[in-house]
Amino acid sequence: MKNFQQILNSAKERGPKTISVAVAQDLEVLMAVSQAKNMGIADAILVGDAEKIAEIAKDIHLDLNQYKIIDIKDITEASRKAVSLVSEGKAHMVMKGLVDTSVVLKAVLDPEIGLRTGNALSHTAVFEVPGYDRFIFVTDAAMNIAPDLQTKKQIIENAVQVAHALDMEVPKVAVVCAKEKVDPKMPSTVDAKALEEMNQQGEIAGCMVGGPFGLDNAVSEEAASHKGIEHPVAGKADILLVPNIEAGNVLYKSMVFFSETKNAGVIVGAKAPIVLTSRADSDETKLNSIALAVLMAVKAGK
Numbered sequence: 001m002k003n004f005q006q007i008l009n010s011a012k013e014r015g016p017k018t019i020s021v022a023v024a025q026d027l028e029v030l031m032a033v034s035q036a037k038n039m040g041i042a043d044a045i046l047v048g049d050a051e052k053i054a055e056i057a058k059d060i061h062l063d064l065n066q067y068k069i070i071d072i073k074d075i076t077e078a079s080r081k082a083v084s085l086v087s088e089g090k091a092h093m094v095m096k097g098l099v100d101t102s103v104v105l106k107a108v109l110d111p112e113i114g115l116r117t118g119n120a121l122s123h124t125a126v127f128e129v130p131g132y133d134r135f136i137f138v139t140d141a142a143m144n145i146a147p148d149l150q151t152k153k154q155i156i157e158n159a160v161q162v163a164h165a166l167d168m169e170v171p172k173v174a175v176v177c178a179k180e181k182v183d184p185k186m187p188s189t190v191d192a193k194a195l196e197e198m199n200q201q202g203e204i205a206g207c208m209v210g211g212p213f214g215l216d217n218a219v220s221e222e223a224a225s226h227k228g229i230e231h232p233v234a235g236k237a238d239i240l241l242v243p244n245i246e247a248g249n250v251l252y253k254s255m256v257f258f259s260e261t262k263n264a265g266v267i268v269g270a271k272a273p274i275v276l277t278s279r280a281d282s283d284e285t286k287l288n289s290i291a292l293a294v295l296m297a298v299k300a301g302k
């Protein structure tokens with residue numbers, strides 16, 4: 001798949017799945033949920049402040065009789081309930097609503113009610129960038145703050161799962177740093193080389209990993225050739241692994257606010273996908289993310 005229209009079409013064919021929305025009292029969230037329902041992609045259980053949900057629904061003429069609503073005003077409790085619905089098998093995936101990412105993720109990581117698997121959970125963002133013939137993934141812009149080498153390995157594996165769900169057989173992963181040469185003063189470049197070697201030794205499978213790369217020579221063949229970089233991943237990256245959350249989050253929001261990209265975001269590595277976008281993202285992004293999560297759930301046999 002190469003664009004979100006194809007993802008939406010595929011999710012329509014394979015859905016509907018049920019989402020439990022954590023803190024659902026948000027215009028863009030309710031618009032996305034309603035579009036997903038109308039398209040046959042997903043049904044939703046709305047967890048949050050029922051009065052506020054009703055006010056927003058009235059403004060957009062959304063018939064709430066089609067949804068189960070669980071009235072919980074406290075955002076931590078609403079997040080925990082939304083996660084519990086998935087761990088109890090009453091929904092297939094969680095969606096972050098009008099709540100801090102860390103509040104939802106703490107519920108997801110809770111040893112009792114959460115969705116841990118023993119592996120690292122991480123965020124994968126998928127961008128459809130005008131002028132590019134492929135999706136560009138950014139990971140991890142939202143969950144892992146300063147991942148060590150082993151966590152970076154699992155972040156790559158999680159993003160590769162998303163790529164495989166989109167029928168990308170051997171995605172190219174660029175480990176992005178501030179420069180393309182290993183420099184012991186920049187530990188992320190040392191990790192990048194180690195990740196490339198782990199891939200060559202078969203420890204990271206299902207993809208081709210290269211690094212370190214600058215962002216320019218990861219995504220532009222012209223920039224790579226200008227700098228004389230010869231590598232099968234150079235200029236052709238599908239997945240950009242960033243060194244830490246600051247780099248990833250700034251890259252994510254730069255792409256959203258400075259360009260005409262379409263995008264989606266999910267947390268991967270848990271027992272079920274978690275739809276996770278920025279609160280400032282559009283209803284279109286939230287709908288794309290629901291569709292992506294549906295494809296992830298289908299791929300996992302949920």
Ligand SMILES: CCCC(=O)SCCNC(=O)CCNC(=O)[C@H](O)C(C)(C)COP(=O)(O)OP(=O)(O)OC[C@H]1O[C@@H](n2cnc3c(N)ncnc32)[C@H](O)[C@@H]1OP(=O)(O)O
Pocket residue numbers: 101102103105106109119120121122141142143144145249252265276277278279
């Ligand atoms: C891109 C658009 C959306 C955004 O802009 S998002 C905005 C920026 N993102 C954020 O603010 C969230 C950043 N991350 C965090 O706040 C925290 O790392 C997070 C995820 C809430 C976890 O925080 P805490 O609960 O304080 O974590 P902790 O380090 O004390 O660990 C508690 C237990 O959870 C485990 N854990 C933490 N991160 C994990 C991970 N990625 N995968 C799997 N397990 C993980 C950790 O090992 C610990 O386990 P245990 O209790 O020792 O068994």
